[in-house]
Every structure is written in C-alpha cells, then in structure tokens.
Amino acid sequence: MRRFWCDCGHPLFFESTSCNNCGAQVGYDPRSGDMLPLRGNRTSSLFQAQGDFDWCANGQNHAVCNWLVPADQKGNLCEGCRFNRTIPWLGKEENIQRWKGFEVAKKRLLYTLTSLQLPLVDGSTDPERGLLFDFIEDQRSNPVMLESFVSTGYLSGVITINAMEADDLAREQERVRMNESYRTLLGHLRHESGHFFQAYVLHDEALNSEFRRLFGDPDTDYQAALQRHYDLGPAEGWSNYYISSYASAHPVEDWAECWSHYLHMIDTLETAAAYRMIESPDLQRDFRSIANQWRNLSVVMNELNRSIGLADAYPFVINEWVEQKLAFVGRSIEELCLKSRYS
Ligand SMILES: [Zn+2]
Ligand SMILES: [Zn+2]
Ligand SMILES: [Zn+2]
Incomplete structure (x- = not known):
C-alpha cells in the first residue's frame, strides 16, 4: 500500500475518514488513487474540474466505506461497493461491524488488483465477465436464514464470504479447529480472487x-x-x-x-x-x-x-x-x- 497525506501535511491511511491533525473529512478516490478532502478546494486534484466529492452511500448511511463519489452523484455507491451483490441483514448492530471489516479487506483487495492493472469489472456492469461478492449469514449466526451452512468460496463470478469470518472470536475458533496458522478476511478474499482469475489463466x-x-x-x-x-x-x-x-x-x-x-x-x-x-x-x-x-x-x-x-x-x-x-x-x-x- 502506498502512503497518503492530508493537505495539511499530516499522514492519512487508506482507511481514514478524517485527518487527526486538521479535522478535514477525507476519503479515497479510486480514480486518482489518492485520499482527497470531501469538500475542500484542493488545487492539485485532477478531478477538481468535476467538482468536490462525497462519501459513497454506504459511507454516508452506515459508516462502512470511505471511498468517494463525485458530489453530483450523491447517494450513489462507490466503485468498490458496486461489487456487492448481498450484504447481511442490518437490523443487528454486530452485522454492521462485520460488514465494515469486510469492506476494509475488500477495498484493499480491489486496490491491489487495480494497481496490478488486472482486468476487473463488477458483475452488475458486466454479468458475463464481472466479479460480485456475497457477504452473508447462515443459520449458525441467524436462525431465520434459509441456508443452514454457507461456506466461504467462489462460484461462477461470485465470491461468497460467510459473515462469521468477520467476527474475530468465531474466526479464531475456526482457525484453531482447522489447525491453521493464519486465517484473515483479507486472506480469504485474496484466495478467492485467485479462483476468479484462474479461469482466465486456464483459457x-x-x-x-x-x-x-x-x-x-x-x-x-x-x-x-x-x-x-x-x-x-x-x-x-x-x-x-x-x-x-x-x-x-x-x-x-x-x-x-x-x-x-x-x-x-x-x-x-x-x-x-x-x-x-x-x-x-x-x-x-x-x-x-x-x-x-x-x-x-x-x-x-x-x-x-x-x-x-x-x-x-x-x-x-x-x-x-x-x-x-x-x-x-x-x-x-x-x-x-x-x-x-x-x-
Ligand atoms: Zn489534515
Ligand atoms: Zn463504497
Ligand atoms: Zn479455494
């Protein structure tokens, strides 16, 4: 991951939503690959001509995303959140926290795939060749779900991650049970993205x-x-x-x-x-x-x-x-x- 700085000179992180020094609200602009202020007048911004930025709708409504959309697209999903097909039921507070963990890991995956310049488009834009994510619960964490067991995996353009993988306690228990030395959300996502690109390689x-x-x-x-x-x-x-x-x-x-x-x-x-x-x-x-x-x-x-x-x-x-x-x-x-x- 590259480094980012606020206009005031203070360091920012890929996950930052504000600057700890000057308090400016910031977010990640996937098109310029930079952290930008939401409503500043940053003269160095390549996209200044298009106006200022707002957070993605998932950032504005649920504080789970810090990616930006141009201000005239207020209420829209960012380029990263458009890859989501399913998210868990948000009536439970812990699901919002799990979703946030998922978004943080997914955005890092997308950052790396994009900076490698791999061919990547979301499955809503291109149902034939695109990628989508299902981040879902099963009956083990939510008895009203239809499925008793949803496993993390990849099938036909869709990466499925069980929401419990974003629960630290549940994931650690699973890691020990499976005798693994490493189990993280980012690791799951990177692994499953390998299955997505495998088809291109074998072709x-x-x-x-x-x-x-x-x-x-x-x-x-x-x-x-x-x-x-x-x-x-x-x-x-x-x-x-x-x-x-x-x-x-x-x-x-x-x-x-x-x-x-x-x-x-x-x-x-x-x-x-x-x-x-x-x-x-x-x-x-x-x-x-x-x-x-x-x-x-x-x-x-x-x-x-x-x-x-x-x-x-x-x-x-x-x-x-x-x-x-x-x-x-x-x-x-x-x-x-x-x-x-x-x-
Ligand atoms: Zn600052
Ligand atoms: Zn977003
Ligand atoms: Zn696999």
Whole structure:
C-alpha cells in the first residue's frame, strides 16, 4: 500500500475518514488513487474540474466505506461497493461491524488488483465477465436464514464470504479447529480472487500447460480431493512442496493459495518501500530477487511481532518449489494485463 497525506501535511491511511491533525473529512478516490478532502478546494486534484466529492452511500448511511463519489452523484455507491451483490441483514448492530471489516479487506483487495492493472469489472456492469461478492449469514449466526451452512468460496463470478469470518472470536475458533496458522478476511478474499482469475489463466494455452506442470490437473475430482483432505489430513511432507497444508488438497487450491501469497507479498513490499524500509520492488525483474526481498522482510516482521508478544506475522516458508509457483502467478498476472490491454 502506498502512503497518503492530508493537505495539511499530516499522514492519512487508506482507511481514514478524517485527518487527526486538521479535522478535514477525507476519503479515497479510486480514480486518482489518492485520499482527497470531501469538500475542500484542493488545487492539485485532477478531478477538481468535476467538482468536490462525497462519501459513497454506504459511507454516508452506515459508516462502512470511505471511498468517494463525485458530489453530483450523491447517494450513489462507490466503485468498490458496486461489487456487492448481498450484504447481511442490518437490523443487528454486530452485522454492521462485520460488514465494515469486510469492506476494509475488500477495498484493499480491489486496490491491489487495480494497481496490478488486472482486468476487473463488477458483475452488475458486466454479468458475463464481472466479479460480485456475497457477504452473508447462515443459520449458525441467524436462525431465520434459509441456508443452514454457507461456506466461504467462489462460484461462477461470485465470491461468497460467510459473515462469521468477520467476527474475530468465531474466526479464531475456526482457525484453531482447522489447525491453521493464519486465517484473515483479507486472506480469504485474496484466495478467492485467485479462483476468479484462474479461469482466465486456464483459457490461455501456454499458461494452461505451465499450470498443469506446476500445480497438476485442475480437472481432478474436486469433491473427492477435498473430502480426502478433510478426512485424512494433508499428505506427509506437504511443506516441501506447498505454501500451506490446504494448498495440498487440490491443484486449484494450490493455485489460489499461491495467488493470495503473491498478493500478500507485493502489497507488504509496497508498504515497506513506501515507508523507506526497503528498496521499491521491481515486479518486472526476475522473481528470485523479489522472493529474497520478501524472505528478508518477513523475518523482520516476525521478529518485530515476537518483540511485542504477538504471533508471527507471516508463518510460512517459501521453499524452492513454492517460489516457482509464485513466479508463475507473477507471469500470469503480466500476461492477463497484456491481454486485457490489447483486447
Ligand atoms: Zn489534515
Ligand atoms: Zn463504497
Ligand atoms: Zn479455494
């Protein structure tokens, strides 16, 4: 993530709604990729000619979004919230808090996908090729829901996230139950976005054959593979070949796990570079140098966390095999961007 500053010179964050120094109300403008004041007269703004900005309707009505829409579109949803197909019932206060957590994570995902220049449009605008999000409850958190069990996943252009994943206690209990070392909303969203782009990758002949070489046959019986994973646990020695035990369940899960780790890496490297802790990573260079930069940074992150009594920030090892798969994710992203630019 890049850094942002208020007109008064004070730092702002991607999630900021106001400046702690001068009190100006601010929000994120997805078109300029900058934090802008809501009703200031910022002369440097590229969009000054179009007038000032207002928060998105979800920001104005529920305080769950800090993205901006031009003031003459007051009451409209921002570019990020237009990706929502379903949100949970808002009669419960905790659902608004959960929704806010979801929006924060989703906006960070959209920021990274957009800055990589991946082809991305919401599914209301383009029902054929667009992406949508269902953020929903099931009977476990709300007895009046029709569905008894909604699992987090991806199907036909829709990423579904169970609202309980935005509940810290419920998510931590699930993490322990599943014996995972890491479980976050952002991690879920990045993983599921990998399944969305997987179709584009498999559609390309050259990428498809490399996918098969690195990850295996994507058409392997999915239900049977997942059942085996949950019944018997991961194969012994999985950590020699996979980034996580779940990645060993099926080739497409391996791909989605690597995709999400690639996004973790480049977002965090960008943040560290923005704070001048490291040199800016050059995504065009060979992946080896990026992987090494990441290994060094993640060790520091883990040590810093341990220094204040927290668990490791990045409890994973990128071995030789995993590095090759991550490099392929990087190449696939480059190809998808090139294709979308010339199609
Ligand atoms: Zn300020
Ligand atoms: Zn919004
Ligand atoms: Zn998956």
